[in-house]
Structures are given as C-alpha cells and as structure tokens.
Amino acid sequence: MEGVSQLVSKMNFAIEEGVEFSDAHCHLDLFSDPERVASEARKGNVGIIITAGSNAESNLRNFRLAKGGVYGVVGLSPDFASSDSAQIEHLAGFLKTNRNIIGIGEIGLDATIISEVEMDAQIRAFEAQLDLAVDLHVPVVVHARKMIGEVIRILKEKSIENAVFHYFEGGEEEARTVEKEGWLVSVPPVDSSRRRRALREIGIESIVAETDSPAVGKTPLDVIKVVSDIAVLKGVSTEETGAETTKTIKEYFYI
C-alpha cells in the first residue's frame, strides 16, 4: 500500500499542512485490514471516512469500525433489498447505539440487477428505509443506477431533506434538481464528460467527493485526487475544495 507522500508526488502537487479531506463513501469493511487503511488515510489528511453497509453482515462490520474519524451508514442495498420489519428494526438499533452511525445507506434502486432482484421488491425496501430515515431524522445515502429519475421521484414523495447521491451518474438536469432539493452530488474517482458537464451546473456547496473503495483498487486516500479534479473544474484550489467538501459533510451529517 502506498503512503501519502508517494500519492502526493504522483499527483504532482503539494497539500498544505492541516487541510482536511473527507471520503463521503467507501466500504472500509471490505479491506483485509480496515483499521490500517483508515489510519493511513488519517495520516494523509483524510480525516473523515464514511463507510457504507449493504446487508446485515456488512452493516455489523461497519458498525464496529465506526469510531474516531470513521463514520458509518447502514442499510440494505438494492442487491440485498428487504422490507422485512425485523431487518429494518435492526438498522434502527445500529443508529441508536453508536453515535458514529450517522445515516441510512446505501439504499436505492438499480436497474442493472432486476434479473436477480425485482424492481417492486427494490422499491418496497427503499421506501421502508426512507420511512425509517424520516422517523429518525437522519440523512440517506442513495445508490441510483440507471434509475435516477425514479429515485428522485420517490425522495420527493417521501419529503427527504438530506440525501447524498453516491456515485452520481445523472446529467445536467438531475444535478440541478439535486441542488434545488438541497441534496448532494457525490463524485467518484471515475471521470466522465457527462459528469463534468453536470458538475458545472451546480455550486461547490452541493458537491462532495468519494472513492467507493476498495472498488477499482482505490483506498480512501485517493479521495484527494477526486477533490483535486473537482477543484480544477471549479477553478479553485485543492485545499479550498477539500475544506469546503469536509465542511459540507460535517454539516450534512451533523458530525
């Protein structure tokens, strides 16, 4: 695993001492040594990591990892969709017993897996978890794959105030809607011209950065590169963007 100095030299710019970065979405529990990955990130100025669960086992693992600068969201993702009340109650238990569990996620709809999990079942699970988020007044982290229009419609219907669009893949119109509703666009490490166009439509206050690690070989430290790409797009410094996205996350999740 490379340290921050190698990473920074690879990125070819220096990070000012003391600037804090935040990874808005990863799956820390899927690393073989999550505690070490978290401490490496902290040493590299990634002070806040939000790790997301997707099923009963990963929720429990993330619940245990959520301490210090590591925060967790717990949920049943579309591939593990369930609206079973015992499972939903279980999520509530996690939220009530660890102050570092700060929201429900990742939850949502995924059109690419409907051969395995029917869309009706996905919608029922999504709605049940949104109801829980409303009851507990906590933010949600949503997964919207090829279903962003429907996810937006349901979030509006449920009057959800705080939602983070993990791995945002919408276009310009959806980005404007997300901003107008007071939700957040979370930018992954994978660049696309469609996403760049969408990001140009909205203010930096509506944007956060994520790695979705360990997907595509990333770690939470790689969020600094995502932040620097956003900074270039917005014509501001990497430091400012790091500070701004961290402030947004702290306010949004009441950290």
Ligand SMILES: [Zn+2]
């Ligand atoms: Zn994820």
